[in-house]
Amino acid sequence: MGRIGDTIKSFKIRHALSQAITLGMIVASALMIWKGLMCVTGCESPIVVVLTGSMEPGIKKGDILFLTMNDDPIRAGEIVVFNVDGRSIPIVHRVVEVHERNNSRDFDILTKGDNNSVDDRAGGLYSPGQHWLNRQHIIGRAVGFLPYVGYVTIIMTEKPIVKFVLIGALGLLHFITN
Template sequence: MKEIAKETEKNKSIVKKLIKWSSNIAIIILVVLVVTSLYSSFKSRNDPSYIPSVLGYKPMSVLTGSMDPTLKPGDMVIVKATDPNILKVNDVITYRVSNSTLITHRIIEITNEDQHLYFKTKGDANNTEDQRLISSEQVVGRLAFSIPKGGYIVNWIKSPLGLILLVILPITFLLVGEIKSIFSQVDKNKEANPKDDMEV
């Protein structure tokens, strides 16, 4: 019976450690998200051409149905910064048409004029190809993957409510974790040093 009790206590201890590690990792992720979101929000207000990037990957929201059914409005596209020289026909690329306007379309033809690369693009849902050729300098990157409806999450995070919740939630988790550890330490100290109620 004592061995079973010890084994049970050991299992409980392992579970508690796993929960603690998991909550610490979740808090770290939330803090990173908060800092990134705040920085991106601040930077994009001052510079409309700024696109947040994590290790060369840039998340963006799909606003139109020009790439339907491949990409739908509200999806999130993750674009990887790529050397334009390795792009191929059928690659989906995001390119800049102005400081604040980006388009994600498929390459249908690649041309080389005066030692400069140009791409002819077309939206999958469009009947006609895009009117202007895209220069290699306009290319932001190639589509790495997409997250259905993920764009709504990005837009929510960028909203004032999203930013507030992303700031309040990590702080709340941190405070609750710290308070629990303080009370746990107090309980352990009481068990280790029980007060002698007997008067001598």
């Protein structure tokens, strides 16, 4: 009976190690895909979730945007994602005014949400004393979107209990199937 017990114990250890290695490969693959997207698109964040309705009716809360960033001049009418000093969450709005300086790499832009009545400067969205956005504020330009797919992220952020229930259900499923 000792050899059978040792064999079963060895099998359980191998099975656990196999699952840990598989999980590590999944996480590593996801990170490699993300880093690859960063290289291909030129964006630090090639995919973002829209968190508000400021761009409705075209882009809605819960949509996922795909971004790119290149050296082409930014033009009025483009949708950009940008950071503002003092805010931790990027903003998705449309460029309404562009002022190019010495060359097309230097510019000042003004943005506005399609669903907002005033531009972002008048609406107080920019940092105090800031009148324009510059290249360093821009994260990327929207090149496509998937409607409503980002709601999963929004729900898990707004209601953390959903995240824990989902993780618990996945853990339970794991133990039931093995």
